[in-house]
Amino acid sequence: xxxxxxxxxxxxxxxxxxxxxxxxxxxxxxxxxxxxxxxxxxxxxxxxxxxxxxxxxxxxxxxxxxxxxxxxxxxxxxxxxxxxxxxxxxxxxxxxxxxxxxxxxxxxxxxxxxxxxxxxxxxxxxxxxxxxxxxxxxxx
Amino acid sequence: xxxxxxxxxxxxxxxxxxxxxxxxxxxxxxxxxxxxxxxxxxxxxxxxxxxxxxxxxxxxxxxxxxxxxxxxxxxxxxxxxxxxxxxxxxxxxxxxxxxxxxxxxxxxxxxxxxxxxxxxxxxxxxxxxxxxxxxxxxxxxxxxxxx
Numbered sequence: 001x002x003x004x005x006x007x008x009x010x011x012x013x014x015x016x017x018x019x020x021x022x023x024x025x026x027x028x029x030x031x032x033x034x035x036x037x038x039x040x041x042x043x044x045x046x047x048x049x050x051x052x053x054x055x056x057x058x059x060x061x062x063x064x065x066x067x068x069x070x071x072x073x074x075x076x077x078x079x080x081x082x083x084x085x086x087x088x089x090x091x092x093x094x095x096x097x098x099x100x101x102x103x104x105x106x107x108x109x110x111x112x113x114x115x116x117x118x119x120x121x122x123x124x125x126x127x128x129x130x131x132x133x134x135x136x137x138x139x140x
Numbered sequence: 141x142x143x144x145x146x147x148x149x150x151x152x153x154x155x156x157x158x159x160x161x162x163x164x165x166x167x168x169x170x171x172x173x174x175x176x177x178x179x180x181x182x183x184x185x186x187x188x189x190x191x192x193x194x195x196x197x198x199x200x201x202x203x204x205x206x207x208x209x210x211x212x213x214x215x216x217x218x219x220x221x222x223x224x225x226x227x228x229x230x231x232x233x234x235x236x237x238x239x240x241x242x243x244x245x246x247x248x249x250x251x252x253x254x255x256x257x258x259x260x261x262x263x264x265x266x267x268x269x270x271x272x273x274x275x276x277x278x279x280x281x282x283x284x285x286x287x
Contacts, residue, residue: 022217023217023218023219023220023221024217024220025219025220027219027220027222027276028276028277029277030276030277032220032222033220034220034221034274047264047268051264056260056263056280056283056285057263057267057278057280058280058281059281060277060278060279060280060281061277063220063271063274063275063276063277063278064268064271065271065272065274067272082239082262082265093231093235094234094235094238116272116273116274117232117235117272117273132235134236134265134268134269134272
């Protein structure tokens, strides 16, 4: 069975969910899906489908990088850590000193995206620095 | 017996207007002696076929279309991005694993090999964060997942 066949339900969902900048391709034996979902629910649904086809992602034959729309300068983003506070760092890297913290569920302001993994943010208290983007979700 | 040729009485300029009236944006129309040539770029094969069908749907006697050359090109969608540079990938993996103390990983030729163990509830988050680095592959086959 080809990768396109194995993951046909996932590909169909990606194509029909209103993703922008959608890129789907195959190289080195891996199916790649990239794009921007209109909201977090769409992204979560894609991951649920992927998990149902390949539980715990054991086969490793898909790399899926879907972010959520709304990450623009000035946008409000919510801290979505598992349970702990999110470190705010002086620079974009975990080797950088911590200059503040944002609590799980706290809404903070996105100033700019330094790169795919690190965003410059500011809390309502005025603490400013870099947070790991995977723990921030644009508030719709 | 001579069969008179089917010469259209519709001037090329009129044929062109007739076709342009039903044509997709992004498609250029040129006409020579009733032969319509479609060119330009569209986003999908379906759009290319639809453009030709729109011309075929015209009543040939009225529109003056004698035949169609479909030279429309379908834009290639950009390929997915891959970051295969090990040093950058390793640094990225290191940042991700700060939040997964029981997980370790090695990067070799653009592939992230994941080891150690993790609770089932956190597996999706780990895979999302590693895939976000756009490696060639995220290999979690050696990772022990605890229910």
